Amino acid sequence: MSIEHYENFPVASWLCPPALRPPITAIYHFARTADDLADEGNATAAERLADLAAFRADLRAVAAGQAPSPRWERTVFRALGVALVEHRLPVALLEDLLDAFEQDLVKQSYADRAELLDYCRRSANPVGRLLLHLYGLNDPVALARSDAICSALQLINFWQDFTIDGPRGRVYAPETDLQRHGLQGQQLLALQDSPAARALIADLCGWARALMLEGAPLVFQLPGRAGWELRLVVQGGLRILQKLEAMHFAALVQRPRLRASDAPALLWAALRMRAPEPQARSRHPEITP
Numbered sequence: 001m002s003i004e005h006y007e008n009f010p011v012a013s014w015l016c017p018p019a020l021r022p023p024i025t026a027i028y029h030f031a032r033t034a035d036d037l038a039d040e041g042n043a044t045a046a047e048r049l050a051d052l053a054a055f056r057a058d059l060r061a062v063a064a065g066q067a068p069s070p071r072w073e074r075t076v077f078r079a080l081g082v083a084l085v086e087h088r089l090p091v092a093l094l095e096d097l098l099d100a101f102e103q104d105l106v107k108q109s110y111a112d113r114a115e116l117l118d119y120c121r122r123s124a125n126p127v128g129r130l131l132l133h134l135y136g137l138n139d140p141v142a143l144a145r146s147d148a149i150c151s152a153l154q155l156i157n158f159w160q161d162f163t164i165d166g167p168r169g170r171v172y173a174p175e176t177d178l179q180r181h182g183l184q185g186q187q188l189l190a191l192q193d194s195p196a197a198r199a200l201i202a203d204l205c206g207w208a209r210a211l212m213l214e215g216a217p218l219v220f221q222l223p224g225r226a227g228w229e230l231r232l233v234v235q236g237g238l239r240i241l242q243k244l245e246a247m248h249f250a251a252l253v254q255r256p257r258l259r260a261s262d263a264p265a266l267l268w269a270a271l272r273m274r275a276p277e278p279q280a281r282s283r284h285p286e287i288t289p
Contacts, residue, residue: 016229020134023083026076027130030059031097033076038101039168045105052105056098063091087134093126108169109185112176113207117151124154135226148215149234155208156237159201159244162251166191173204193252201249205241212237220275231270239266 016024037051058068058077063084068077083089100123110116128146132138158165158172165172171185178185181200188197212234219230236258243256258266 017225022079023087023089023134024131026079026083027089027094027127029076030080030094031127033072034098034101038104048105049102052098052102056095059091059094059098089130090133093130093133096122096126104170109171110174112174116155116172116174120151120154121147124150135222137221142218142221145215145218145221148211149218149230149237150215152208152212152215153233153237155204155211156240159204159208159251160240160256162188162201163191163253163255166252173200177203188252191252193250197252198249201244201251205244205249209238209241212241216273217276219273228270231273232266234273235266235269238269 034052034055037055038048043051054069055072058072059080061068062077062081067073068081084091100119103119103122110119125147128150129143132142132146166189169189171178171188173185173188175185177200178188181196181203183196183200187194216234219227219234221227222230239258239262240256244251247254247256
């Protein structure tokens, strides 16, 4: 999982309601720090697992009203402790994130899409559910849409990051998809570009796009500025997919990324989003530029 995955989520921007900026920032720093422990630097896998265990112990201490260790007290747990008390954040969702970071250190491949989505359930979906908790939105439809958006963002991050995950020895493309395209995980690890690899990536991008479209109507359930923030998050993910398509899915050769020059297209696409018609709830809103 790349640390840039968490940049895809709303992080106390000017669109975020001011009262919720402190807890959202606290959640972000918690996730970002744990991600860094799992991926950044030159520590061994055993050392990373030990650090994540210590980080989890501090989370549990703060959740129990006790003092954390000095290591992350100022940068993470002081603000998170306030958010836990003031907003009653579900600690289980924060622990799910840590489960996913630990899994990255011991598991490098996935059998099928269901297994990968289970990883997304812990690596990405908790962030969306925590945000919905802050907004006081917890109906089943909203939660399902949030999960779809967050899983889509995680998948898009994977298909964007082949050139990063390959050197780390991680293959997120499910084995069933690899077999369908006549490929092996080792070819992705070696960044071997080919027509079959591009067809695989196109297929995986289509899966991520379908998930994003499934969750997109959530933007109309969130109040005010929060809904507009989420529109930009959705459009940012879709923009990466557009970039992958424009480069003919050569993600094993080049990593696409959003730039400042993409802002006008993102804003225009966000403005053009329309709520599903009441008599056609199964239809997706218009979300493409």
